[in-house]
Structures are given as C-alpha cells and as structure tokens.
Amino acid sequence: MASDGNESPIRLAAETWESLFRAQVAVMRRLQAGPAFRKVAINEYDVLFTLSRCPSGWLRLNELNDHVLLSQSSLSRLVERLEKRGLVVRMAAPDDGRGVLLKLTEEGSALQKEIGREHVRDISSLVGPALTAAEQRELQRLTEKLRHSVGARPAKELPGKYLAGK
Amino acid sequence: MASDGNESPIRLAAETWESLFRAQVAVMRRLQAGPAFRKVAINEYDVLFTLSRCPSGWLRLNELNDHVLLSQSSLSRLVERLEKRGLVVRMAAPDDGRGVLLKLTEEGSALQKEIGREHVRDISSLVGPALTAAEQRELQRLTEKLRHSVGARPAKELPGKYLAGK
DNA sequence: CGTCGATACATGCAAACGCATGAAAATCGG
DNA sequence: CCGATTTTCATGCGTTTGCATGTATCGACG
Numbered sequence: 001m002a003s004d005g006n007e008s009p010i011r012l013a014a015e016t017w018e019s020l021f022r023a024q025v026a027v028m029r030r031l032q033a034g035p036a037f038r039k040v041a042i043n044e045y046d047v048l049f050t051l052s053r054c055p056s057g058w059l060r061l062n063e064l065n066d067h068v069l070l071s072q073s074s075l076s077r078l079v080e081r082l083e084k085r086g087l088v089v090r091m092a093a094p095d096d097g098r099g100v101l102l103k104l105t106e107e108g109s110a111l112q113k114e115i116g117r118e119h120v121r122d123i124s125s126l127v128g129p130a131l132t133a134a135e136q137r138e139l140q141r142l143t144e145k146l147r148h149s150v151g152a153r154p155a156k157e158l159p160g161k162y163l164a165g166k
Numbered sequence: 167m168a169s170d171g172n173e174s175p176i177r178l179a180a181e182t183w184e185s186l187f188r189a190q191v192a193v194m195r196r197l198q199a200g201p202a203f204r205k206v207a208i209n210e211y212d213v214l215f216t217l218s219r220c221p222s223g224w225l226r227l228n229e230l231n232d233h234v235l236l237s238q239s240s241l242s243r244l245v246e247r248l249e250k251r252g253l254v255v256r257m258a259a260p261d262d263g264r265g266v267l268l269k270l271t272e273e274g275s276a277l278q279k280e281i282g283r284e285h286v287r288d289i290s291s292l293v294g295p296a297l298t299a300a301e302q303r304e305l306q307r308l309t310e311k312l313r314h315s316v317g318a319r320p321a322k323e324l325p326g327k328y329l330a331g332k
Numbered sequence: 333c334g335t336c337g338a339t340a341c342a343t344g345c346a347a348a349c350g351c352a353t354g355a356a357a358a359t360c361g362g
Numbered sequence: 363c364c365g366a367t368t369t370t371c372a373t374g375c376g377t378t379t380g381c382a383t384g385t386a387t388c389g390a391c392g
Contacts, residue, residue, distance in 0.1 A: 009299060013290035016302040016309075017193065023309035024190045025235045026316045027183065041378090062340065069191045074379050076342060081378095098340040098387045124179035130315030131308060133175060136182040139308045142301055143182075143189035149296030150192045207348090228370065237350050242372060244348085263357045264370040 020143075027126055036118035039111070043070060044078060045119070048087065048112040051104045058101040060093065087111060186309075193292055202284035205277070209236060210244060211285070214253065214278040217270045224267040226259065253277060 032042055040048065050067050051059055065075050079102060082088045087108030093099030104112065131139065198208055206214065216233050217225055231241050245268060248254045253274030259265030270278065297305065 009294055010286060010290040012299060012302050012306075013293040014286045016297075016306045017289045017293055019306045019309040019313070020186070020190060020193075022233070023313040023316070024186060025233070026313045027186075028235060030316060043378095060340090067188070067191070069194060071380050072341075073343080073381080077378075080342090093340095096340080096388075100341065120176060120180045123183045124176040126316050127179040127183055127312065128175055130312045131182075133178060135308055135311070136178050138304065139312075140178075140182045140185045142297060142305045142308070143185040145301070146293065146296045146305075147185070147189040147192045150189070150196060150292050209348095226370090238371075239351080239373080240349050246372090247348095259370095262370080265357090266371065 027123075030126055031119070031122055034118070034122045036115050036122055040115065043068060044082060045112070045115055047075075047078065047082065048104065048108055049116065051088065051102060052109060052112045052116070057103050058091070059103075061100045061102060064102065082108070193289075196292055197285070197288055200284070200288045202281050202288055206281065209234060210248060211278070211281055213241075213244065213248065214270065214274055215282065217254065217268060218275060218278045218282070224257070224269050227266045227268060230268065248274070 028042075031037070037045065046068050047064060050064060051057075061075065061079065062072075064079075065072055068075060070078065079088065079090070083090055086105055088102050089105055091101045091103070093101050127136065194208075197203070203211065212234050213230060216230060217223075227241065227245065228238075230245075231238055234241060236244065245254065245256070249256055252271055254268050255271055257267045257269070259267050293302065
C-alpha cells in the first residue's frame with residue numbers, strides 16, 4: 001500500500017526506511033520476549049556476540065561502540081557490568097595508553113554460545129517462514145549494501161552540517 | 167561475505183536478521199545524531215508520527231504500544247510527558263472505561279510535521295544514494311512481508327512456548 | 333621538548349526504562 | 363446477577379541510559 005511505482009524518490013526512501021524500521025521493531029519485540037534474553041539484555045548479548053566474532057579475540061572499546069546502538073558512556077558502564085559478572089576482561093591497550101581492550105572470558109564465551117544457539121533458533125523460526133531462501137539472500141544483500149553505504153562511522157561531530165547542503 | 171548460496175536455512179535466516187539489524191543500527195545512529203531530534207527523542211517522535219498517521223486522529227494507548235519498541239509502563243510515562251508538553255491530549259475511551267485515547271494537539275501536529283520534514287530529508291540522504299529505486303522498492307516489499315509474517319501482536323504471554331516446537 | 337587540540341575512556345547526575353504491582357473496568361462462567 | 367479472571371493503564375522502585383564533564387594519552391607543530 002505505498003509502492004505505486006512512480007513516487008518521489010524522497011518519499012520512496014522514507015517509506016523504505018519506515019518499513020525496514022517497523023520490521024526490525026516487530027522482530028525485536030518477539031526476540032526480546034523470548035526465553036533467550038532472561039540472563040542478559042539484548043545490548044549485553046550484542047556485545048558478547050560481537051566479541052565472539054572478533055578474530056583476534058581482543059577488541060577496542062571504541063570499535064565495539066560502532067556496532068552497538070549505545071552512547072560511549074553507556075557502553076563503558078555496560079562493559080563494567082559484564083566484567084563484574086565475569087563475562088569479559090579488560091586490558092589496557094599495549095600501543096595506546098588511552099585505549100582499553102576487551103575479551104570474552106571462558107564463561108562469557110560459553111554463555112554467548114548458549115544464548116546464541118537459542119537466539120538463532122528464535123530468529124529462524126521468525127524469519128524462516130516469512131521469506132524464501134532467495135528472498136532472504138536478497139534482503140541480506142540489500143541491507144548490507146545499505147549499511148556499507150551509510151558507513152559505520154557517524155562522523156562523530158558536525159551537528160547539522162554533515163548532510164549535503166540545503 | 168556470507169551468502170555462499172548453499173548454507174543451512176537456519177544460518178541463512180540468522181545472517182539475514184543480523185544484516186537487517188546492523189543496517190538499522192547504522193542508519194539509526196546517523197538519524198539520532200542529526201539535528202531533527204534535538205527537541206524530541208526518537209521514541210517520542212515515533213509516537214507523534216504514529217498518531218499523525220491515524221485516520222480518526224484518536225488512538226488507543228495499547229494499539230500504540232504495538233508500534234513502538236517500549237514497555238507498556240514506559241509508554242505510559244512517555245505519553246504523560248508529551249501531554250505535559252502540550253503535544254498530545256488524553257481522553258477516556260467512550261466505549262471502554264479502562265482505555266485511554268490519544269490525539270495530537272495543534273502544536274503536536276505542527277511539531278510532528280516540522281520534524282517529519284527534516285527526518286525525511288535525513289533519511290533520503292542516507293537511503294537514496296545507497297540503493298536504486300528498484301532496490302528500495304524490493305527492500306520495502308521484503309521488510310513488509312517479514313513484518314506481516316511476524317505479526318504485530320507478540321502474543322503477550324506464553325513465555326517459552328510460542329515458538330513452534332523443536 | 334613544550335604547548336595545544338583531538339581522542340579514548342570514566343564518572344556525576346538527572347532522565348528514562350523495565351519489572352512488579354495496584355486499581356478500575358470489562359468479560360467470562362455459573 | 364455475582365464472583366473469578368482478564369484486560370488496561372498508572373505507579374513505586376531499582377537499573378540503565380545519555381549528556382556534560384573530567385582525566386589521561388596521543389599526535390601535530392613550532
């Protein structure tokens with residue numbers, strides 16, 4: 001009820017985002033309600049997951065911040081809590097005295113794997129029946145393209161002028 | 167870097183969601199940083215927007231709750247704040263003594279339109295260059311399909327068994 | 333080498349959030 | 363018609379979040 005085929009590009013982009021956003025909300029609602037997120041909040045799991053995907057095992061706090069939808073200070077405290085729970089360990093960055101490196105502990109890794117398995121099952125039971133394999137691949141392609149175009153780095157500061165003039 | 171073409175359907179679904187989620191995070195980051203959300207938080211705007219799209223003008227609080235990624239209590243207080251700021255008005259539902267109806271005030275409607283315009287510009291400057299019109303329409307189609315399959319209603323209670331067995 | 337701005341992370345504090353619960357109205361079952 | 367259950371929204375309370383700021387290090391430049 002909106003893709004007439006010939007509408008303004010601006011409207012089209014807005015409706016595309018609206019649709020993507022609503023779909024994300026709908027899926028996220030179900031996932032959050034699931035049993036997988038009793039032990040860790042979704043943001044916390046996101047951190048554990050990102051760490052688990054990191055090849056070297058160690059990840060800088062600021063890099064982590066690019067992946068997660070959290071302010072720097074909130075991430076700092078979230079990590080603090082994860083450390084207090086024994087799920088991650090902090091370490092001063094060897095090459096940068098300001099930096100902090102993070103790594104999953106054995107326990108953190110185990111918990112991530114455990115929740116990850118549940119999480120993946122939940123997801124596939126939501127996404128699997130909704131779209132064909134080809135559609136899923138296409139959706140993946142399009143969202144990846146969008147994400148890479150938007151870029152991970154939000155250009156930190158520049159309040160109000162990072163958008164092409166006018 | 168992951169769509170080999172022949173991977174397990176479970177993995178495919180998980181990666182599709184992962185990709186969708188990351189794209190949403192990346193776009194949302196940029197939008198939140200933009201100048202459009204100085205006056206109202208993103209969740210607050212979402213409420214104003216949803217109300218503006220409501221044909222009758224009036225919307226029940228619980229229906230609103232389906233669209234927004236917030237707990238019932240948080241929405242209740244968010245609306246309370248919006249009312250205190252004169253952006254919406256509450257009214258007891260005529261046919262249901264428990265219910266509360268919401269409507270934008272003149273001021274709320276004006277603010278929604280103002281921010282909406284900015285918001286739409288921001289979005290189109292992010293999404294527009296990223297995907298062709300055809301790709302945007304396809305992305306819209308796929309996300310709508312996903313959303314409708316997932317369904318708006320999370321089936322409130324049933325902790326742990328709303329997922330088809332196994 | 334000393335100064336100055338930028339970057340990385342931590343922290344004080346007020347605002348916002350979710351969970352558990354409460355009150356009031358609706359609905360269901362005898 | 364009445365009591366039990368459910369639904370809808372509000373509220374107390376502890377936790378989490380973001381903004382502003384503080385502290386320390388890095389990098390550039392004279």
